Amino acid sequence: MSNGIPLAEALARYRPDADLGSLPELADTDTLLNTYHPDHLRGSVIKLAVGANAGESCQRELAGLLQAEAFIDEADLAGTPVTDIDVLVIGGGGAGCAAALAAAEKGARVLLATKLRLGDSNTVMAEGGIQAAIEPDDSVQRHIQDTLRGGHHAGDPALVSAMAGDGPEVLRWLIRQGMQFEQTPSGDLHTRRAGGMSTARLVHCRDYTGLEMMRVLREAVIQHRSIEVWEQSPAVELLSNEHGQKCVGAVLTSLLDNQLRIVRTRSVILATGGLGRLHLNGFPTSNHLGATGDGLVLAYRIGARLRELDSFQYHPTGLLHPTHLSGKLVTEGVRAAGALLVNGLGHRFIDELLPRDIVCSAILRECSEGRGIRIDDQRVGVWLDTPRLERAQPGLLEKQFPNLMTRTRVSGIDPRTEPLLVHPTLHYQNGGAVIDTNGATTVPGLYAVGEVAGGIHGRNRIMGNALLEIISFGRRAGIAATANRDRGPKKVTLEHVNRLRRALTLAGMPMTQRAPQILPDYAAGGVWNR
Amino acid sequence: MTTSKTRYPLPNPLDEATSHSTRLQETAAKSLVIPQAGEGAPSPQSSPASGRGGERENQLLIPESLRESHVNDGHQPDVALTINGLAVNAHTGMTLVEAAWHAGVPRVTGVGCMEGVCGSCRVMLRRGKNVTVGLACQTFAEDGIEVVFMPPASAPRHHYDIGDFKDAWDIHARFQDIFPEASRCRHCHGCDNACPKGITVENGVALAAAGRYRDAGEAFFECVMCELCDVACPELIAPAHVGLFSRRITAHFHLRPPNLIHRLEELRRERQGATPIESDENDNES
Numbered sequence: 001m002s003n004g005i006p007l008a009e010a011l012a013r014y015r016p017d018a019d020l021g022s023l024p025e026l027a028d029t030d031t032l033l034n035t036y037h038p039d040h041l042r043g044s045v046i047k048l049a050v051g052a053n054a055g056e057s058c059q060r061e062l063a064g065l066l067q068a069e070a071f072i073d074e075a076d077l078a079g080t081p082v083t084d085i086d087v088l089v090i091g092g093g094g095a096g097c098a099a100a101l102a103a104a105e106k107g108a109r110v111l112l113a114t115k116l117r118l119g120d121s122n123t124v125m126a127e128g129g130i131q132a133a134i135e136p137d138d139s140v141q142r143h144i145q146d147t148l149r150g151g152h153h154a155g156d157p158a159l160v161s162a163m164a165g166d167g168p169e170v171l172r173w174l175i176r177q178g179m180q181f182e183q184t185p186s187g188d189l190h191t192r193r194a195g196g197m198s199t200a201r202l203v204h205c206r207d208y209t210g211l212e213m214m215r216v217l218r219e220a221v222i223q224h225r226s227i228e229v230w231e232q233s234p235a236v237e238l239l240s241n242e243h244g245q246k247c248v249g250a251v252l253t254s255l256l257d258n259q260l261r262i263v264r265t266r267s268v269i270l271a272t273g274g275l276g277r278l279h280l281n282g283f284p285t286s287n288h289l290g291a292t293g294d295g296l297v298l299a300y301r302i303g304a305r306l307r308e309l310d311s312f313q314y315h316p317t318g319l320l321h322p323t324h325l326s327g328k329l330v331t332e333g334v335r336a337a338g339a340l341l342v343n344g345l346g347h348r349f350i351d352e353l354l355p356r357d358i359v360c361s362a363i364l365r366e367c368s369e370g371r372g373i374r375i376d377d378q379r380v381g382v383w384l385d386t387p388r389l390e391r392a393q394p395g396l397l398e399k400q401f402p403n404l405m406t407r408t409r410v411s412g413i414d415p416r417t418e419p420l421l422v423h424p425t426l427h428y429q430n431g432g433a434v435i436d437t438n439g440a441t442t443v444p445g446l447y448a449v450g451e452v453a454g455g456i457h458g459r460n461r462i463m464g465n466a467l468l469e470i471i472s473f474g475r476r477a478g479i480a481a482t483a484n485r486d487r488g489p490k491k492v493t494l495e496h497v498n499r500l501r502r503a504l505t506l507a508g509m510p511m512t513q514r515a516p517q518i519l520p521d522y523a524a525g526g527v528w529n530r
Numbered sequence: 531m532t533t534s535k536t537r538y539p540l541p542n543p544l545d546e547a548t549s550h551s552t553r554l555q556e557t558a559a560k561s562l563v564i565p566q567a568g569e570g571a572p573s574p575q576s577s578p579a580s581g582r583g584g585e586r587e588n589q590l591l592i593p594e595s596l597r598e599s600h601v602n603d604g605h606q607p608d609v610a611l612t613i614n615g616l617a618v619n620a621h622t623g624m625t626l627v628e629a630a631w632h633a634g635v636p637r638v639t640g641v642g643c644m645e646g647v648c649g650s651c652r653v654m655l656r657r658g659k660n661v662t663v664g665l666a667c668q669t670f671a672e673d674g675i676e677v678v679f680m681p682p683a684s685a686p687r688h689h690y691d692i693g694d695f696k697d698a699w700d701i702h703a704r705f706q707d708i709f710p711e712a713s714r715c716r717h718c719h720g721c722d723n724a725c726p727k728g729i730t731v732e733n734g735v736a737l738a739a740a741g742r743y744r745d746a747g748e749a750f751f752e753c754v755m756c757e758l759c760d761v762a763c764p765e766l767i768a769p770a771h772v773g774l775f776s777r778r779i780t781a782h783f784h785l786r787p788p789n790l791i792h793r794l795e796e797l798r799r800e801r802q803g804a805t806p807i808e809s810d811e812n813d814n815e816s
Binding site: 116117119120121124125132133134135136140165168169171172175176177178179180181183186187188189206208210211212215216218219220222223224225231232255256288289290322323324325328402403406407410519522523 | 624640648650668685686691747771781792
């Protein structure tokens with residue numbers, strides 16, 4: 001099936017100073033998306049049979065996990081040690097840390113449990129930046145409009161306006177925590193314009209924005225007196241009250257000693273992130289090792305409504321080479337700075353700063369219509385023309401994208417002289433748990449923030465809104481979760497698990513698969529085994 | 531599955547014709563099968579799994595390519611090394627993380643981003659008598675190397691709450707209280723040698739100890755918080771945390787961007803807008 005232009009030929013044709021010709025007219029966005037976007041691959045979407053979203057569309061592999069058997073039942077809980085805490089945060093990325101800090105600031109005792117190490121997350125890899133409407137020609141209203149338009153108007157306007165309105169205050173909070181940002185000579189925060197934005201709105205810390213954010217929040221959490229952190233402690237199940245109607249805690253396991261632990265609490269905040277490591281539709285992913293969609297599985301099983309389960313973001317520029325970095329990102333910031341996408345014929349084929357789903361579809365179109373650059377039978381991509389950028393703005397790559405330069409240097413590649421081969425990569429889960437402006441899900445006592453929550457990005461997220469969302473909603477949920485001052489749960493049960501088992505049996509579904517996944521199969525040399 | 535006849539090693543196609551990739555006699559550590567839209571390819575490789583039930587083998591393509599059974603059409607593993615005491619085989623071009631997975635080494639959970647920014651996959655490496663540390667996802671498998679994945683870092687010994695700092699004039703005194711060891715550096719270069727990012731750690735600590743927090747923080751710009759320098763320091767200085775303290779203090783006290791401050795003020799007045807007082811302020815708003 002390999003079509004495309006052989007690498008040697010494409011390279012012979014490539015010149016950083018060549019005339020790229022004029023940009024072809026983009027005729028019909030919808031047709032492009034419907035034909036080439038992976039969400040529309042034939043057979044990749046099925047209807048859910050049980051649960052709060054029964055009858056709705058869901059990506060096939062994800063549906064398998066949502067409608068799977070649990071790992072534990074009541075017998076496993078006997079004799080399991082119990083910890084009581086005010087607020088339990090599951091997930092140690094940016095959203096989890098922001099939620100934990102906000103709850104702790106309100107005086108709650110917080111337990112933050114994370115599957116891997118505190119800070120192991122997609123946050124740490126975010127390169128591009130964080131959106132906030134701070135420039136004089138910009139406004140919160142424009143930010144809202146760009147976000148809704150980028151999401152094809154599938155987003156919830158109340159959530160979007162809450163997030164966009166928080167933007168400037170989020171930056172202030174981050175600076176107060178000690179996060180640095182790039183400044184102009186006059187001391188303003190430096191902004192860039194990226195895909196889907198009507199004006200410059202992307203605030204950044206070179207191309208280490210996520211790392212800078214994560215290491216500051218991580219340190220703040222570690223240093224906080226009323227936050228306890230359990231690392232290597234993935235959640236295997238939530239706990240409900242005797243009616244299965246309210247979330248009252250969670251069951252954690254440990255990758256170190258395999259011991260189950262019960263945490264009893266008034267509020268649980270899910271901040272478990274996305275699911276790139278499920279490799280939906282066989283795509284590579286930019287995500288970190290722990291991104292296996294556990295939060296969606298747990299939330300669905302306890303009865304929470306989810307949304308946009310058939311919509312995922314494939315980032316246009318994942319690296320195709322070197323292989324050990326395959327699927328890892330070249331930040332959109334590089335395109336925002338002026339790098340162009342060029343096909344094997346040496347032509348531009350799309351406005352690089354259109355929303356990600358459109359650019360992604362355009363790259364897949366080039367590859368499938370034989371204008372991609374073919375490395376071997378399986379790998380086809382297009383050029384990201386970094387040498388041209390370097391010629392136009394000498395020194396820019398070294399100065400603004402040290403992360404990219406460091407990573408490629410390890411592999412002996414120099415983006416200043418060689419164009420990068422890129423191909424779309426599974427990047428982000430657009431949908432997730434239905435939440436309100438406090439991050440509360442449809443299940444009392446259960447909050448969801450960050451990538452595991454849905455409704456903000458509609459069917460396509462624009463760059464820089466993820467880092468804003470995790471802080472904005474992380475803090476909102478952290479504060480709201482402390483408002484519950486009841487006496488805590490009387491009884492913790494797995495009633496919701498029994499309910500789902502009954503529904504699966506009635507629907508005639510097999511219960512052979514268990515979820516959550518915890519670790520990808522290829523990393524199962526860890527102690528996690530089912 | 532139309533997918534894989536995937537195996538190692540794929541020759542690095544970029545090697546011959548180009549200036550690409552001078553070092554890596556690259557092989558496919560992971561070979562991905564990328565679905566091509568069109569050409570009838572969309573679903574076949576993933577379709578056997580109905581989406582539920584246990585056909586896990588069909589769900590993931592990468593893991594299959596990492597399994598031994600898919601690797602042996604003529605190409606045997608060509609690197610022998612030791613990971614956590616186990617003798618294992620790997621292919622040239624694999625990182626140590628991939629080598630550990632490939633061989634099924636148990637208890638390797640200190641892995642995060644796999645692109646060298648999370649600092650989780652700390653390893654101790656021995657080549658002959660030469661012992662070093664590094665990040666497993668940034669180190670390639672090589673013959674005879676002994677690798678030990680290190681346990682997670684212990685809890686920090688230095689405590690402060692940035693909210694307690696009110697006056698930037700006091701910070702140097704506070705720093706000496708919090709990190710008293712920082713001024714006792716014995717210049718052993720242990721931290722410099724340990725840093726997988728090539729940070730001039732020792733110099734950064736000296737800058738902080740001299741009160742030059744902005745410069746110190748800049749020295750630690752690429753820090754990924756692997757805390758290998760903390761492990762290496764015989765004086766227990768905790769250089770990574772000194773660096774982060776320096777960066778945080780700089781932002782906390784000195785980052786006052788006018789464009790952000792102006793927008794915050796506009797929003798504050800907008801919020802008050804419901805009250806009649808602000809009737810003449812609308813003129814100023816955009």
